[in-house]
Each structure stands twice: as structure tokens, then as C-alpha cells.
Amino acid sequence: MKEFSDSQNMMEAGAFSFNNELEEKIIPQEVTRIEDMAFEGCPKLSHAYLLPSMDHIGSNVFDRCGALKAIFVEQGEEEKIKRELSPGMQGKLMAV
Structure with missing residues (x-):
């Protein structure tokens, strides 16, 4: 499965799902x-x-990511991104 669709500027559904090695992603x-x-x-x-x-974050994007400590966004973008995250992930949002 391809992780990034150039023509649609989107990360495909399940692009990194169940990747046991991934520790950080920009x-x-x-x-x-x-x-x-x-x-x-x-x-x-x-x-x-x-x-x-x-502009859009799908559902369950970070589900079952037990080590996830923070989702970093640029200062001033918190509210926009927060609306796109599931309630369980909103508390991990941090502005930098």
C-alpha cells in the first residue's frame, strides 16, 4: 500500500497501520x-x-498507538486540528 497519493495530496487509509517499527512521523x-x-x-x-x-483527519487515525505521547502542531493551529481528532487524541495535542 502506498503511503502518500501525490495526485490527491492525501495519506492513504491504513498507510502505516500496524507498523511495529514506526516511532515518529512528520x-x-x-x-x-x-x-x-x-x-x-x-x-x-x-x-x-x-x-x-x-484540512482533514479521518477517523481512528491514531487508535491503538499505546506509546503516543504527543501530536505536535504549529501554534495557532490547535483548534483547527483538535476538531479533526477523536476525543481520546485531543488531549495529546501540543502546540510548538
């Missing part, structure tokens, strides 16, 4: 959409960095 600037379950079940994922270009 979403590329050109990605404006993260589809459902993109990072579901990544037990070592501790940090994700979302850039201001993000």
Missing part, C-alpha cells in the same frame, strides 16, 4: 488529508507532527 507539507486508520496499531509511535496544510 507528515509532509503537501499532505492535506490523512485518511482513516492511517497509523492505527503502531505500538511504538510516540510522536506525530502535523503541519498547517492539514
Whole structure:
């Protein structure tokens, strides 16, 4: 499965699902959409960095990521991103 669709500027559904090695991910600037379950079940994922270009975050994107400590966004983008995250992930949102 391809992780990034150039023509649609989106991260495919399940792009990194159940990746046991992934510890950190910076979403590329050109990605404006993260589809459902993109990072579901990544037990070592501790940090994700979302850039201001993000317009849509699908459902269950970070489900079952037990090590996830923080989802970093640029200051001023918190509310926009918070609306897109599931309630369980909203508390992990941090502005930098």
C-alpha cells in the first residue's frame, strides 16, 4: 500500500497501520488529508507532527498507538486540528 497519493495530496487509509517499527512521523507539507486508520496499531509511535496544510483527519487515525505521547502542531493551529481528532487524541495535542 502506498503511503502518500501525490495526485490527491492525501495519506492513504491504513498507510502505516500496524507498523511495529514506526516511532515518529512528520507528515509532509503537501499532505492535506490523512485518511482513516492511517497509523492505527503502531505500538511504538510516540510522536506525530502535523503541519498547517492539514484540512482533514479521518477517523481512528491514531487508535491503538499505546506509546503516543504527543501530536505536535504549529501554534495557532490547535483548534483547527483538535476538531479533526477523536476525543481520546485531543488531549495529546501540543502546540510548538
